[in-house]
Amino acid sequence: MSLKKADLLIKDGLVVSGHDIAKKDVAIYQGKIREMGSDLEGYDAKNTIDASKRYILPGGIDSHAHPVYDDKMDSYSIAAAFGGITTVIAFVGNIKSWGFSGYTTDVVKGFIEESEPISYLDFGVHGTYAAADEDTISKSISELINLGVPSFKVFMSYKQRGMMISDEALLTALEAASYEGGLTQVHAETGCCIEYLTERFISSGKTKPEHFLPSQPNILEAEALNRAGTFAQVVGAPLYPVHLSTKESIPVIRRLKEQGVELFTETCPHYLTLTDEEILKRGPLAKVGPPLRKEEDSDALWEAVSKGLIDVIASDSGGFTVKRKMAGAAAENIFEAPYGLNTIEFMVPMIWNYGVNKGRITLPKLVKVFCENPAKIFGLYPRKGVIMEGSDADIVIWNPSRIHYVNGQHGNTDYSSFDGFELLGMPDLVMQRGVVIIENGKFVAKKPEGKFVKGDPNATPYAPRGYKL
Ligand SMILES: [Zn+2]
The missing domain is CATH 3.20.20.140 (Metal-dependent hydrolases)
Structure with a gap:
């Protein structure tokens, strides 16, 4: 039996969707989620991450920036x-x-x-x-x-x-x-x-x-x-x-x-x-x-x-x-x-x-x-906002035990509006389309690879009304 290809296999994490939490492995290949399931087998993965005791979330969307x-x-x-x-x-x-x-x-x-x-x-x-x-x-x-x-x-x-x-x-x-x-x-x-x-x-x-x-x-x-x-x-x-x-x-x-x-x-x-x-x-x-x-x-x-x-x-x-x-x-x-x-x-x-x-x-x-x-x-x-087969591999591995004391934020600013708060629960790893951007609190992306993503008016919960008053 030939092995299936994966760039990354995330093992034993608790995958969170909008309605449930389930322990699953996630196989990522060429920037997309290739497969999910409990105890995925038959993979030749370039890298493997043990995510036990951590949560696997879809990457967040900041829709007001x-x-x-x-x-x-x-x-x-x-x-x-x-x-x-x-x-x-x-x-x-x-x-x-x-x-x-x-x-x-x-x-x-x-x-x-x-x-x-x-x-x-x-x-x-x-x-x-x-x-x-x-x-x-x-x-x-x-x-x-x-x-x-x-x-x-x-x-x-x-x-x-x-x-x-x-x-x-x-x-x-x-x-x-x-x-x-x-x-x-x-x-x-x-x-x-x-x-x-x-x-x-x-x-x-x-x-x-x-x-x-x-x-x-x-x-x-x-x-x-x-x-x-x-x-x-x-x-x-x-x-x-x-x-x-x-x-x-x-x-x-x-x-x-x-x-x-x-x-x-x-x-x-x-x-x-x-x-x-x-x-x-x-x-x-x-x-x-x-x-x-x-x-x-x-x-x-x-x-x-x-x-x-x-x-x-x-x-x-x-x-x-x-x-x-x-x-x-x-x-x-x-x-x-x-x-x-x-x-x-x-x-x-x-x-x-x-x-x-x-x-x-x-x-x-x-x-x-x-x-x-x-x-x-x-x-x-479902390209964004969900971890499912075929979606972009935009994934956050969240560590519920990681503590961060807020004192400023990254980028060109010199303060955060949440300065002084102590937070329990932070991302360990953030990836976009399979490329790791943040790992253990460090920025590791080699180059800017963000792309403009088109919103599809036919994929929304509201239908075009299609007629004029
Ligand atoms: Zn605004």
Whole structure:
């Protein structure tokens, strides 16, 4: 009998999927999973790893990434890989503060061209539109779907930064995207109220960190979510609100889902593990939009994740240096500081530690929210997000006994938003398409081999509506 070929055989690990955990061997050949099973036999493997007492997870997908500040795709992908991420989906579009300008389709093409030679991880893109793009949204959405970019973000906030689109443009985006099988993502906060309150705080000299949270109250997220969800309902389009942060949004999610809206929801690691105490301690370094909230919000979000009302956890990580966050008048005026946190590297370990270790979510749930669900929602499944025969060999060998004390993250940043936390459970090994990137806490990739991965609108849980109103 001739032996079967494998580049790597991972023996005796506990393979985790979105619904179970089972002890299996995994054979990898030419960058793909060749076979899985208990006690695989008949292999001539170049390498073998004994993974007993460790978990085998699909590589994580960071479906909310901003590799546009001090970290571009090169250093961002390195920090991501250290934390067990193997696919990054970046927001790209005509947004000045992200360093981009021009027609969104062209900006996306340029980003892919620039990022492919430098990224260590496979990456996808979400098209992103600003107020100035209102007349070209439909055209660009259609072009981007053909390029392999089936998801698009618009903002219901940030008017002064030129990002807030009108309600009419939101309806246009929802309809155009769903017609061809795409998905509209919204930053759901009521922009006019935030600007009104911010103006009031600034004009009365209230510009300290403690004034930031009340300038963006919880109810504004729930209001905008309700509005966007209602629009989606009217147009018959799927909707993906990003970075949900408040307890007030949970009943809105429940109503929309119950009424049959194809709603896919996301929160971020910082809303689950940090509170607005951080902004009092760290000032501009802890400024993010939406703001860090209260413990009761975190508790409600954990419950929503565990019950399946929240589908995805993603980083919303920027990649900032302290200098950039504190620049200009930011140290004196919290409203002048840029938005954003450095959460990418320790996102999965934080959720492991505070979710799985503390019994708030199960391990299959962790795989669901970081791997399976984002892969399905963004058209990457089953190539990504799952360990099964024929899938890309994007694999994390997770050591539940490994301890890490967070003190900064890799890449070009000089702090992590999770500095000071002690985490139990870290990746021992991270590989993409069979190539090892992280081994025993060291970066071992020889060259950037990340590729742009196309999202397939026919592989998502929402069907193209296929007709115009
Ligand atoms: Zn974001």
